Amino acid sequence: MIKKAKLLDIAEALGISTGTVHRALHNHAGVSSVTKARVQQMAKTLGYRPNLAARYLSSKRTLRVSVNTLKGTTSFWDEVRAGISEEARALVMENIEIEYRTYPRLGEGEEEAFEAALKAGVDGIITFPSRPQSLQAWMRRASRGGIPVVCVATDAPNTGRLAVVSIDTLASGSLAADLMGHFLSGEGTVAVTLSSVAITEHSEKYKGFASTLSGLYPKMKVLEPLEDHDIETVCYEKSRELFKNHPELAGIYVTTEASIPVLNAARDAHVLDKVIFITTDLFPALVPEIRSQAVAATIYQRPRTQGRRAFRVLHEFLVEGECPSFQVTLAPHLVMRGNLDFFLQRQTLESTPQRAVGVPSDSPEMIDYFG
Amino acid sequence: MIKKAKLLDIAEALGISTGTVHRALHNHAGVSSVTKARVQQMAKTLGYRPNLAARYLSSKRTLRVSVNTLKGTTSFWDEVRAGISEEARALVMENIEIEYRTYPRLGEGEEEAFEAALKAGVDGIITFPSRPQSLQAWMRRASRGGIPVVCVATDAPNTGRLAVVSIDTLASGSLAADLMGHFLSGEGTVAVTLSSVAITEHSEKYKGFASTLSGLYPKMKVLEPLEDHDIETVCYEKSRELFKNHPELAGIYVTTEASIPVLNAARDAHVLDKVIFITTDLFPALVPEIRSQAVAATIYQRPRTQGRRAFRVLHEFLVEGECPSFQVTLAPHLVMRGNLDFFLQRQTLESTPQRAVGVPSDSPEMIDYFG
């Protein structure tokens, strides 16, 4: 193990003081450009890496990060937030403040929350960009201002965001397709529902599903995707129509959380036991559907892990100045009737002590936008 | 945010010095028992938590941990080791030295490696107890000596080990059962192979499989488990026998890595296309079997994550003195033909830069026992 280079080593090698070295390395005012260049060169040749413990110990400033997510209509975002604060207190550096900002519906209050975070002068933002294009301007402004933004669950392209944490959508779709093929013995017509083909994640799931199905099960047929635009009634009506127009339908893959309306439509159309359901995510209303075998399998997007990883990436960037990876893709979990209980147990077990340390719910740290 | 209590706060509250407080909290010699009690009481009431950055900064000692695992016959343990060193360098505290000790076969050289680690005076051990009962004496000795031991993949009960990191075996078995039931439309006879019913993990997988199958698919029948005792030829011969005695066999669940001999036996018995295979783990030889649909699905035990979590638990204990959780159980991943490529890509993508920072292979840090 070679001795680690410290500020003093650089200073002595150049015959200057540690204060100057520090200012040069951090682009602070009060250093001539020639000195700055010499310091940065010497830091490179000596392989200088800052001692984070010393930095943390001496620094008075506390990192503030804003977490902008959907209000917990389902348990998904509660889990994401739980994962974030879980990781925050594991990374023991305690000078971290997390401000939760939520908005009630997709696209509603989202820009306001982002603007508020910027105005509040936070050091970093974790966000769920439900309408990436409308957030684009704000995110660009943040990245121009040097404020890192990490996206969870959905990417926001061309925004200068630091990183994105999400499920591997192609793999999700492909897994669903392969399962569907097996369950149906390689024959039959299947459908896919999604929110909108304009959302990258959803169209990727469809793409993965369709390509895997046609590749591995050539005798099967996949219909055009059904778009519900996040409106429950639309979802139900279009599903009814689907079942009426396609009495031969053997399976359906719901790529979003909106599986309940589809299930109800199937129930009302009396085709529930003739159609294999593969859904997405895991929430209370879905549990009895899995138990009753109405849903054969659901693809769990691991919200807690997504939250943990998102915070971790942001923290490493804030504290080390470099980003471990700009795209974290997780493998989804498969939940079926057989292992359902293990996931339910895991959720409640892990979230109970979580609440105790004071995460979301109604703490004053939680700000709701247009709630 | 309440002001954090530090050593000086305790000292001033009691009218003593920080040196004494430090000695009292660490059970060091040179403190009267009455003072020690008063300090520990005051630390509790003030809610004292040590500042890890300051501790690390001032401490000269480097943590040494020994990683005792099977030599990389398959990629499983290579991945575990990669996960460990990945996590080690993410936890940036750089005063950590990892010594890898390996043994070539199950139970062989295992005790010697453990003894060597103890003799070397390491501060903690991560181990795969392939023969828990034979290691029991050594592990007890370690825990008596205050040296924490974390088990990976397999637990070693009654040994005083600090923690265990493993896959949820019951969930694995249940998932396999539910899949099998779906694939076979709820009918048929299925078999399970394992190494030995004496190994807790294996019998739990069998138990989960059998109970889920009988609970959800009452028309199916599961045979008595087939024990291969980790010997390839035994595995092949017993499989041949199984296929001969049970021509009606419709599916088989291989709970261990030893799926290749079973597959070969099925091939030689010409029943490969009549039997649904669900296997365990993911290694090169299994890839073509999955692609050719010989294996319907494999349950991936996430070795890299196991390594990461094991190191993390050990590190938190060494540095904080308390253990986050004594039992870390992970949900297994399901790999099928559809999402196979994503897992392969993930493995190579993540392991390539891993090698670069110098983990296992042939570094001088790597010591082989009876290799």
Add this chain to the structure above:
DNA sequence: ACCTCGGCCGTAAACGTTAACGAAGGTATA
């Protein structure tokens, strides 16, 4: 000539913990 004002840089005090050193007081041995 004096004063001021920037730009550039050195100095030193924090941050909280660890650990080496030494002082004070008491007890045992010569």
Add this chain to the structure above:
DNA sequence: TATACCTTCGTTAACGTTTACGGCCGAGGT
């Protein structure tokens, strides 16, 4: 009584970085 020694505890210098403060010097203004 002097010496040695032990227990108990205080003192203080590290660890590497940050940051407030102050000093020096040349350019510019009166």
